[in-house]
Amino acid sequence: MSVLIKDVLLEGVVTSIYIEGNRIAAIGDKARVEADTTIDGRSRAAVPGFVNTHTHAAMTLLRSYADDLSLREWLEKAIWPRESKIEPEDIYWGTKLACLEMIKGGTTAFNDMYFHMDQAARAVKEMGIRAVLSEGFIDLRDPDLGQQLLKKQQAVIKKIEGVGTDRVRAALGPHAIYRVSRESLQALKELSDSKGYMIHLHLAETKREVEDCISEQGVRPVKYLEGLGVLSRQLLAAHCCWVDQEEIDLLARDGVKVANCPTSNMKFASGSLPYRAMREAGVLVSLGTDGAASNNNLDMLESMKFAGLLQKFASGDPTVAPASEVFEMATLGGARALGLDSGLLEEGRLADIALIDLRRPELNPRHDLRSLLVYSAHGNVVDTVICDGQVLMKGRKVAGEAEIVRKAAEVGRDLASRE
Ligand SMILES: [Zn+2]
DSSP states (O other), X not given: OEEEEEXXXXXXEEEEEEEETTEEEEESGGGOSOOSEEEEOTTEEEEEOEEEEEEOGGGGGGTTTSOSSOHHHIIIIIIHHHHTTOOHHHHHHHXXXXXXXXXXXXXXXXXXXXXXXXXXXXXXXXXXXXXXXXXXXXXXXXXXXXXXXXXXXXXXXXXXXXXXXXXXXXXXXXXXXXXXXXXXXXXXXXXXHHHOOOEEEEESOSHHHHHHHHHHXXXXXXXXXXXXXXXXXXXXXXXXXXXXXXXXXXXXXXXXXXXXXXXXXXXXXXOOOXXXXXXXXXXXXXXXXXXXXXXXXXXXXXXXXXXXXXXXXXXXXXXXXXXXXXXXXXXXXXXXXXXXXXXXXXXXXBOOEEEEETXXXXXXXXXXXXXXXXXXXXXXXXXXXXXXXXXXXXXXXOTTHHHHHHHHHHHHHHHHXXX
16 A cells, blocks of 8 residues: 655645655655655645644543633542443444544644553544553542552553554543542552553643642652652653652653643643743653643644743743744644654654645745744644554544534433433
8 A cells, every 4th residue: 555645745846745655755856756645735745744642542531511610620520420320332432533623733642641542542543543542540549449450450451452553552541630549550550560451541641640649648649659669661651730840850860751741731720831940851741632621622723832932921921932932832842842753854764744735724824834833723723633654534524423523422411311
């Protein structure tokens, strides 16, 4: 299977991109060869597919179910009671809807944590994008319950791996330090070490999490994890709004990856990630939308804008987080965080590509495309999406779209009214 994208704008030059199998085989003159599928790239720009490094895909079902609350109130009064009613089939449809929305916004890979993740794996496989999937692990700090959940976690991993595609990978998902026992965190780290699984958790999202950690454990969250031996290159920590310089240095030292989730952080007034200090320390910062119930969409272009604006607003310095850095956060940064050979359009890289429709009014005049994508555009400027060498969207059309929207809306309505 081969795809030729002809006469497309790439880094300011009109060229061609030839894809063979799931990788970019050639760019430029040598790419002008016959292919099974040819895409007219005129009036389009090729950019790497966006990588969303923190979300809860099936929370699309709870989009707009509860807004304008504090994080605790939102979770305790609205979300957790509804999540207790979720059935496996709901996750399948919620994840299908999320994948559809992500594809329509140019996202080709995401890092997800939720429940019944074997169903999410089935949905992702069908939709054609990439995902790292972790079953949310919550033992309410009861190590005995943790033991049982550890077995469950391994059983779900087996099912995720059983879907049989390289696009879907399993990871470990301890929800957050305030809902998982130290014994379980350490056991998950051991499993991560022995099997190479990534660990995905929420960390230092709110000021309260830090205060509670200090009063219960005597140290701040990152220090606490260091003490447990959990910090590593395999750890991806979402949010990290409330980390001090010593913690930033620890994250950098141990190669911990961070998912910045500015839209969700702004909506809950949680805070903002200390981006400049992290960048100076060498921490890898990627970009996540968080779930659609706290964003309320999965639009990485919109999240890029918020990432830039929040940093400027919070620091009082408009030079912080320039467009080029934010664009990299959403592409190469995400690919590196998830260990994917994508995020750049180069020969030999995975063919995960979004084509931008340059005829859109908000993309003209075009003094600086990256700046336009970060500050001016939304996901609907994406015209075509290719992931793993397969064309998933062309002319903004995705196969089966109407049925996915109809079915997910029905499931979401049913979930909201379940007794
Ligand atoms: Zn989250």
